[in-house]
Amino acid sequence: ELAQRMAERSVDLVKYLMKEGQMMKPGDLIDADMAELIAQEFGHTVRRVTEADVEEGIFDVEDNPEDMKPRPPVVTIMGHVDHGKTSLLDAIRNAKVVSGEAGGITQHIGAYQVEKDGQKITFLDTPGHAAFTAMRARGAQATDIAILVVAADDSVMPQTIESINHIKAAGVPMIVAINKIDKPDADAQKVRTELLQHEVFVESMGGEIQEVEVSALKGTNLDGLLEAILLQSELLELKANPDRTAEGVVIEAKLDKGRGSVATVLVQAGTLKIGDIVVAGDEWGRVRAILNDRGEQLKEAEPSLPVEILGLNGTPQAGDRVAVVEEEARAREIAEYRQRVSREKAVARQAGSRGSLEQMMAQARDSELAEFPLVIKADVQGSVEAIIGALDKLGTDEVQARIVHSGAGGITETDVSLAESTGAAIMAFNVRANKQARDLADQSGVEIRYYNIIYNLLDDVKAAMSGLLSPER
Ligand code: GDP
Numbered sequence: 362e363l364a365q366r367m368a369e370r371s372v373d374l375v376k377y378l379m380k381e382g383q384m385m386k387p388g389d390l391i392d393a394d395m396a397e398l399i400a401q402e403f404g405h406t407v408r409r410v411t412e413a414d415v416e417e418g419i420f421d422v423e424d425n426p427e428d429m430k431p432r433p434p435v436v437t438i439m440g441h442v443d444h445g446k447t448s449l450l451d452a453i454r455n456a457k458v459v460s461g462e463a464g465g466i467t468q469h470i471g472a473y474q475v476e477k478d479g480q481k482i483t484f485l486d487t488p489g490h491a492a493f494t495a496m497r498a499r500g501a502q503a504t505d506i507a508i509l510v511v512a513a514d515d516s517v518m519p520q521t522i523e524s525i526n527h528i529k530a531a532g533v534p535m536i537v538a539i540n541k542i543d544k545p546d547a548d549a550q551k552v553r554t555e556l557l558q559h560e561v562f563v564e565s566m567g568g569e570i571q572e573v574e575v576s577a578l579k580g581t582n583l584d585g586l587l588e589a590i591l592l593q594s595e596l597l598e599l600k601a602n603p604d605r606t607a608e609g610v611v612i613e614a615k616l617d618k619g620r621g622s623v624a625t626v627l628v629q630a631g632t633l634k635i636g637d638i639v640v641a642g643d644e645w646g647r648v649r650a651i652l653n654d655r656g657e658q659l660k661e662a663e664p665s666l667p668v669e670i671l672g673l674n675g676t677p678q679a680g681d682r683v684a685v686v687e688e689e690a691r692a693r694e695i696a697e698y699r700q701r702v703s704r705e706k707a708v709a710r711q712a713g714s715r716g717s718l719e720q721m722m723a724q725a726r727d728s729e730l731a732e733f734p735l736v737i738k739a740d741v742q743g744s745v746e747a748i749i750g751a752l753d754k755l756g757t758d759e760v761q762a763r764i765v766h767s768g769a770g771g772i773t774e775t776d777v778s779l780a781e782s783t784g785a786a787i788m789a790f791n792v793r794a795n796k797q798a799r800d801l802a803d804q805s806g807v808e809i810r811y812y813n814i815i816y817n818l819l820d821d822v823k824a825a826m827s828g829l830l831s832p833e834r
Contacts, residue, residue, distance in 0.1 A: 367403050369403055375387070377399065377402065377403075378391075424602040424630075430602065430603055431598075433594075433666075434593070434594035435485065436482060436483065436505065436506045436590055437493050437507050438485075438508045438510055439524035440510030440520065440521055441518035441519065444518070444540060444541075445540040445578075449538065450486055452578075456583050470486075470613075470625045470654050471625040472487075472654065474654065477591060483666070485612060493507075493527060493531070502531065502533075503610050503612070503627055506535075509521070509528065509535055510540050511538070511540065511556070512541045513542050513544065513552055514544045514546045516548070517555040517556060519769075520775075525559050530779065530782065530783050531782075536571045536573065536590065537572040538575050539553075540575055540576065542574045553565060571589045573585045573586045599665075601629065601630045601631075601665070602664075603632050603663050605630065605631040607630065607631035607683070608630040608682070608685070609633065609683040610680065610682055611626055611641055611678065611681040612626065613679050614641075614673075620671055621672075622671070622673040623671060624673055624677055626662075626668060628663065628664050628665065628667075629664060629665070632661050634660065635648055635660055638691075639670070639683055639684065640696055642677040642681030643677070645689075646672040647689070648670050649671045651668050651669070652669040652671075653668055674696075733762060734763045734780075734786075735762050735763065735786060735787075735788055736764075736765055736766045736767070736779060736786070736788070737790070738770065738776060739769060739789070744815070745767050748815060751815070755826060756826075765780070765785050770792065771794065772792060772794035772798045773795060776798065777805065778805075780807045781801075781806075781807050786807070787802075788812065788818055789810065789811045790812050790813070
């Protein structure tokens with residue numbers, strides 16, 4: 362690639378390297394310093410591009426407080442499988458489509474906006490926390506408010522607990538929607554009490570988390586839910602400056618046969634306009650068309666509006682940040698830089714330089730963070746509790762394990778993505794990871810440690826903990 366960028370033949374580069382005592386072939390990696398030397402040797406001037414350069418002038422726009430205008434809340438629905446996430450999303454959407462409106466054919470673009478009493482609310486339409494954590498893992502916080510759906514006939518289940526942990530880890534305010542209230546065996550009170558055990562204190566139990574009883578199937582009390590969202594949103598005083606170059610995040614993206622690369626982008630600041638040059642992750646392009654969730658063409662998109670954009674040269678990933686830049690050359694430069702970085706990272710990962718428990722502890726030590734995050738998975742709930750109990754006892758005033766998530770059952774992708782986004786290692790007792798989880802762990806460098814003796818697990822944590830205690834303390 363270096364040869365290509367210098368418009369030289371790669372054989373000449375290989376020859377030169379050989380002369381310098383470096384046996385290399387095309388496709389091998391050289392570091393930036395060497396690349397710079399070589400480029401100079403071949404008579405080129407070098408300009409380094411770093412992530413700092415990339416970020417500069419894109420994400421560092423300082424907004425004046427007086428330019429900040431209220432913006433709609435962005436809501437994600439989470440909860441256990443079959444508790445009614447999809448039904449609720451569909452019910453809200455169908456109930457709120459303005460009847461008789463032209464072009465009112467809803468398109469599933471990964472997010473939609475509804476209106477309640479003249480106020481807008483944006484829903485991320487990919488239920489479950491996979492998208493939520495994928496974004497958080499990439500540093501993009503797209504959600505302002507999380508709705509925790511719990512079916513009143515089934516109450517709190519493993520993924521309910523997972524969702525709670527995800528929401529808490531993200532520090533996003535929660536509203537509890539107790540769903541399926543129409544069912545004869547619905548027991549909303551049981552849901553409330555069980556939530557207490559997971560430190561979710563709803564209002565009727567003396568807590569501060571709003572709870573709403575709904576039926577997605579019958580459309581009962583959807584307004585109540587929307588009101589709760591608006592109330593929460595008011596407390597958050599969500600604002601963005603619409604009068605600046607746009608910034609946002611990719612919600613989903615696909616390659617469409619007819620239209621090319623199509624990305625659903627949630628605008629988070631500024632106003633996105635047709636003709637804007639955007640960078641999205643390591644792709645870029647000029648915005649050719651903007652469409653809303655009803656497939657209508659728009660000229661521009663303001664903050665909190667989810668829109669499909671056409672015109673990107675490639676397909677970015679969910680969670681990629683989007684920014685408008687001044688010139689095509691700059692967009693290309695940033696995209697190419699990022700493509701290179703991700704290639705290098707992939708190569709480094711293959712070389713086995715993954716983050717390990719030790720590295721994590723070392724990092725924690727450097728930052729004087731006297732706690733470290735862990736995900737605990739075990740075969741039965743009894744073991745989970747035994748491990749957590751023992752870990753609690755290991756903790757001292759200076760250092761403590763922080764359990765970001767625990768549960769009985771095999772390790773899944775969501776465990777790994779939660780570990781990734783919280784920087785945790787996964788401690789597995791008598792359970793294995795499924796293939797998807799293993800692949801994701803490999804990709805993201807999350808460490809999974811397997812044990813079949815609790816004592817060994819505790820020993821490792823103890824060792825890591827004592828490493829955490831800096832000698833001078
Ligand atoms: P998800 O997996 O959380 O997205 O759950 P779904 O929305 O797919 O719902 C799972 C099942 O529960 C479906 O058969 C729905 O029809 C049903 N369901 C969802 N909401 C309600 C409700 O409020 N009342 C009743 N009786 N059934 C519901």
